[in-house]
Amino acid sequence: MGSNSNHASSALVKRNKWSGLLFGIGLAAFIDETVFHQLLRWHHFYDQSTTDVGLISDGFFHAFSWFATIGGLFLFADLRRKRGLSLKKWWGGVLLGAGFFQLYDGIIQHKLLRIHQIRYVENVIVYDLVWNIAAVVMIAIGLLLLWRRGKEA
């Protein structure tokens, strides 16, 4: 890449993070839907304890993540054709996005807004802990990947 395109290429590098972030949010939502709603049937479509705010939050979050899955992949394709793809940065973004979605889902949506629980069992706290710790781990690895790559570039 020539020196005159340095400015454009640094914008492209940043775009890796955003593409990954969007796709990560979408991916986590997709796994939540297919694995926990449809395959395991742990999550319920609707829980009587859902608050009105919970219904609205769930609707917007679901819609946003649905768009983000497809939009994030188109951004990925755009990076590839412009030869600006940095996989490490992209994966950093994916983990950060997925971790953020899972943490928001696990704390705000499940606990505060009570749209549904992870599983309808006695000791749901164990599930909540595993869920949210996994989310924090994903965020940590994601940030690590983004920072390390940032130093090299």
Added chain:
Amino acid sequence: MKFLSVHNHETVMDGGYLQLLLAAPFVLGLIIYLLILTKRKDQQTWPLFRTVSWIGGCILAIGSVAGPVAELAHHDFRMHMVSHLLLGMLAPLLLVLAAPMTLVLSTWKVEHARTLSRLLRSRYSQFVTHPVVATALNIGGLAILYRTNLYSLMHEHMILYVVVHAHVFLAGYFFTVSMIYVDPTPHRESYLFRAIVLICALAGHGILSKHIYAYPPAGIPVPQAEQGAMLMYYGGDAIDALIIFFLCLQWFKATRPKSTCKEKKYSFV
């Protein structure tokens, strides 16, 4: 089973002519599109994808307002929902992808084409195809249908039944036109703006689905309402994913770097 008692089989609702009335515009549309196509001097240049899309859209629309699906929809909320997903979402999408206005504009005599293009540029057309207006017509219409007693009234009054179905189709068509630009679009909005409105529309559709699940419309058995609501939720997601895909694809094509011309193979939209 209160709902079933509302109508008996002797009412006008089961009359074949009601189905005929609703199906007629789509039958006509199918014939006219194919007729215009045969009149074209250069038929080879019209993409096959568009013709197939138009035929598919018309068949789905006809199937949703006439025949077994339409008949079962009178008594079964789940079938009603299937019929509405086809009439209000999938058929409009296929019809929009078929670029009917482009076909007419490029085949008609110049003066006729001019009248049509003036119509497309009119304030009315600008208003109903604005993303926010089209979303309000679409989601607002559904909210009124399912959250007031319009749903049960519609099954008792033939005029309401026709108006609701016409609205569902037209609102779906205008919404799709406001999101993906296939035909000439004089009033264009940015990709980001359309993306934001599309997310809001999808959210509204999902919220309304879950609201129906939580509070079934009067007269509908609870299991039917729950299954119908889930059909609305997941069916809406599936068809909206296609609209999202085409919106993103158009962005992808529009922002293509000038040096690469390899993306010509995606020229169907």
